[in-house]
Amino acid sequence: MLKSLFGELGPAEDPRLRAAAPDETDGGFAATAILESVATEVNERGQIVDRHLRDLVVTGSAAAAMRDHFAATRADLGTATRQITLLDPTGVWASAVIKALSDAGGQPVERLHLREHTTLKTLAVIERTSLVRRHEEKLNLYHADVRSPGQDTAEIPVALMERSHLTAVIVGPMQPHAIDALLASLADATQLPGWRCPNLLFMLPPNAVWIANKIAAVRWPQRVNVHVIDEPLISASAVWNAMLGIWNLVKLQPAWEAPAAAASPAAPSEFPFKVADLSRPPQARPVAPAPVARLGRSVLDPARAARALADMLPLEGMLGCAAVDATTGLVLAREMREDQPVDLDVIGAACAQILREHRQSSSAMGLGGPVEEIMTSTSARQMVMRVISRYPDVFVVCLLDRQRTNLPLARYKLMELDKALL
Structure with a gap:
């Protein structure tokens, strides 16, 4: 059975037990790891493998599995590991920022390719790196690049953002109707019962006053602090420095309070996302709230x-x-x-x-x-x-x-x- 959504799948076991059961009636999440490696080395076939890259063949809802994990391990953002999620609808800067931070800090970029179990096509790519600074808590940065259309894959970025301390939305070259759709999706996402991210940062290009006006016109929840900056986004370091300036302002502010009925958080689990034990009966598994918001790159059929x-x-x-x-x-x-x-x-x-x-x-x-x-x-x-x-x-x-x-x-x-x- 699956123990993790990203990386550490535990000790080797019978592959027949790790494969997803195709006749599950509850639509639960399951996955089979492929191309899994434990070190950057040359394998027996003479191929170079990367210990920080995983391919996961999934069935069921990956977004729901991530929500279940975060609800248990990040119920209290005040004690959870600091996390920033990057949302980059045009795909211009997020990956470059994570790569630049990895190079500067010497931390690896961990990537997970989620693949459809029937065709093996890539549904989404999730990547993460960590930033360790002197006298500062470790900061994790996540980015999900949706590669395939579909309701569940489009919810993966939302699942990442819901339990982050800061969500940075990098607004690149987008048409007005795409801006409207993005803001509507984000507004819906912040209204979800599981949303706990207290800070939403919009990074706009210079002189984008019309976008700032649209953001101001949205009725955001009272607990969400919306920040807007417009600076030249000319390099990955410029994007990160602008983002870091806002993070330094909000990192000490009170985090979103955990719901009264929430269980005490488990020991902080870094990465990967732990998933509910699939051996439990369906009625014993936690039921995630029905999502209503979906975000991702607009994909042409x-x-x-x-x-x-x-x-x-x-x-x-x-x-x-x-x-x-x-x-x-x-x-x-x-x-x-x-x-x-x-x-x-x-x-x-x-x-x-x-x-x-x-x-x-x-x-x-x-x-x-x-x-x-x-x-x-x-x-x-x-x-x-x-x-x-x-x-x-x-x-x-x-x-x-x-x-x-x-x-x-x-x-x-x-x-x-x-x-x-x-």
Whole structure:
């Protein structure tokens, strides 16, 4: 049976007992660890393995399992380990901040890949590092990157935020309707019965007064302290320093009081998330409140993307086009000509890196607004990238024959595709 959601799965045991039972009637959480390693070394196959990386194949609700664990171990935030959760809807800074803190403090970045038990596709990636400062309590930083659509996966960031001391929302290049959706989801999350996070920090780009006004217009719960800062987010260290300034102001403030009916907290359990013993009968397990809020990156349906790309292929001079996840560089959907095959996987990964660099440079130069389109030309070919307005972490890249393509028409077709996906 599962003893942990992230890491330490306990001593080896019969694999048949660790596998999730497929016929569970209560929909409980279960998982089977794969690719588990205990040290950074070369294994018997000559492969380098990372002791801080885990892949977990899950069934049931991972978010509910995390809530059960936190309700037991973090019922009293006054005595619980200090925790900050990063929410980065556009996926620009959170991972970079955690990596920078890991490098600066010498603490590892621990990652968990949650995978669907039928297809093994990644549902979400949870990462954590710790910050140890002289004369300060240890501070844990978490970030959950949702990779797949679905109600339960979108609740994973909410489960992390609910029992944090501070939730930092990094507002990157987002359209107004995406800002509205984010604020509505956060407002719903703070109204959940299990919400205990006393501080909510919004990190805005410079001159984003209209976003600050929208935040001020939300009716937040009285116990939630909302902080808003607008500073140039030009590097991971700049983001962290701005966040640290707010943390130094709120870390000594009273934490959210534990509910009167809550049991006394267990001994502080760091990481991983402990999960209820699955051998107990269903009626004996704690029942988590029904969640009503879901947060995560807006994910484009690959089938819908494929239908949109099919309309691009007949364009004269089109060699291939693909919809790409900007955070991972993975191709979500593709179309190409059989007589002139191109490696769209390599193109997608390279273009994702290009987009990240352009976004950082655009912010540093103060151009204002998100990056919408990037073009590159050589003597024989042209490449056009366009970020999808509704899905800022997805872009479409087209590879064109320069001698045969009407570039203005290709750009017009991309804008039409963008509107079709609204």
